[in-house]
Amino acid sequence: MVTTPRRGRSSLGCLFVLLLLAAAGYFGVNIGRVYLRYFEFQDAMAQEARFAAHQTDEAILLRLRATADSLGLPDAAQRVHIRRTRNSTIFIWADYIETVEFPGFVRDIEFSPHVERAF
DSSP states (O other): OOOOOOOOOHHHHHHHHHHHHHHHHHHHHHHHHHHHHHHHHHHHHHHHHOOOGSOOOOHHHHHHHHHHHTTTTTTTGOOOOOEEEETEEEEEEEEEEEEETTTTTEEEEOOOEEEEEEE
16 A cells, blocks of 8 residues: 655645634634624614604713723714604714724724614
8 A cells, every 4th residue: 555645735735724714713703793783773762762752862872872882882872863853763872982903903883873764
């Protein structure tokens, strides 16, 4: 039986790919958390809009500010705006910027969660 020697190059190539995947996963978690908080905040806005017919604007603002605080969003996210129209439509929105650190640079991402719902 003839065997050919195994080259070490292929295992180093595999190790390099695993290192790249680990780095992408590590930094992907940072940006994933930011977007997860954004979607949770927008979901809270949608829930408040769903029950807006029975709530005052002040009560909605109070709950959304508490949600922004509990999610760890920047202070600008607590500046929530609410507008109701005569035809029973509510608009809820906020604007804020999240900072995400990557290797070698920092990126600011602007978020504008908003909800429009008729009740």
